[in-house]
Amino acid sequence: MNNYGLVLNEIGLRATFTSVLKEVMLPIGARLFGSDEDRVQSVGGVGVETEDWGGSTLDDHHTFIVQYRPTDDKHLDMHIDECDVTFNFGITSHENFEGNDLTFCGMFDSASHRKLHHRYKHVRGRCVVHSGKRRHGAMDIEKGERASLIMWTKSRSFRRTEAYRERNRKGLTYGDADNVCLSYTHDPDYKKLMPKKFQYHMKQEASEVAATSITTEKKWVRVCASEDLPEGESKMIALEQENEQIAVFRHRGELFALDNRCAHMGGSLCEGEIEDVGTQGLGTSDSKATDGMVICPRHY
Structure with missing residues (x-):
């Protein structure tokens, strides 16, 4: 914590x-x-x-x-x-x-x-x-x-x-x-209820402001060219209107996308490292597994 x-x-x-x-x-x-x-x-x-x-x-x-x-x-x-x-x-x-x-x-x-x-x-x-x-x-x-x-x-x-x-x-x-x-770690409706400018902070004045509804438009967004993302590296794009951050990682040749903010402390996962997990994390020994786990640098 x-x-x-x-x-x-x-x-x-x-x-x-x-x-x-x-x-x-x-x-x-x-x-x-x-x-x-x-x-x-x-x-x-x-x-x-x-x-x-x-x-x-x-x-x-x-x-x-x-x-x-x-x-x-x-x-x-x-x-x-x-x-x-x-x-x-x-x-x-x-x-x-x-x-x-x-x-x-x-x-x-x-x-x-x-x-x-x-x-x-x-x-x-x-x-x-x-x-x-x-x-x-x-x-x-x-x-x-x-x-x-x-x-x-x-x-x-x-x-x-x-x-x-x-x-x-x-x-x-x-x-x-x-x-x-509200808790950004535990509440599934956090982003819906918490005003954007107070998200991932803990400020008393947050209770004095009402959240506004945001309509999210579904569309493709370019993060970077494939050749600009080498093995083990990451790129992040911020979507200001939706207050979202999307991180794209390359691990074992495969591309993975996830929410860039750590659900625990709101920190950037792009600053972390990738550890091999795959099916090994489930008690097997599949050395060809491509899945990885991003380790938040603030949790070492």
């Missing part, structure tokens, strides 16, 4: 954060997303209206640091986390960056999944606690640099319950959407 950061579990700190989870975060998870016996109804006089997401039995974690800068990862597309309860710690002074607000939408299975609920500006030393199944993302960072320490926590016993399996079996609910809650 992020290209700049560090997985703390992989540099010898797993045991340290396992202790942090057990001694510090577990009691908080229990109060906010635990069983009916543990979960509080309000905090500071404000109703929390949360549900049981295994917060009383959290026993596993994936802990990492993410970093945002205008020239690197400048935002994070809307998504849900691969966990039950997320702890997101601000570790950068709010005076050192502009933008990059953490923006929350609805729960993954609710009718308001793609409706704006809350925006939050990170402050160093404070922790945001939320259900991993709530859609959220980080807006474009405009200036400076921001970093967060994040703990994705899970309850292995809760995930074995029928209630958990039944709720996750339903999958995502789409429904009506605020533009700021």
Whole structure:
């Protein structure tokens, strides 16, 4: 999801954060997303209206640091986390960056999944606690640099319950959407709903602009002459009206065309490399296969 950061579990700190989870975060998870016996109804006089997401039995974690800068990862597309309860710690002074607000939408299975609920500006030393199944993302960072320490926590016993399996079996609910809650990675109607000038960005003002319908004309478009595309190289053509980018690759003598934007981060696949896949990726050993897989350079 992020290209700049560090997985703390992989540099010898797993045991340290396992202790942090057990001694510090577990009691908080229990109060906010635990069983009916543990979960509080309000905090500071404000109703929390949360549900049981295994917060009383959290026993596993994936802990990492993410970093945002205008020239690197400048935002994070809307998504849900691969966990039950997320702890997101601000570790950068709010005076050192502009933008990059953490923006929350609805729960993954609710009718308001793609409706704006809350925006939050990170402050160093404070922790945001939320259900991993709530859609959220980080807006474009405009200036400076921001970093967060994040703990994705899970309850292995809760995930074995029928209630958990039944709720996750339903999958995502789409429904009506605020533009700021749309995801270019996950939403099939993203380009239809998101105004062109805001596509592949995360800007708060996107919700204030309505998308206009674009009629696409079907026609042949010249990308380049065949002899101008050598083996292993690519050419890209931008279709401004439709806000599309088409990339053509030559691999093992064959021509392949695909959407140039990586579906994960919106980056250019023309900057990537081609790896042989073909039927080998399906467990066979056909050395004559011509299919290739383009590797996005931002995912190494």
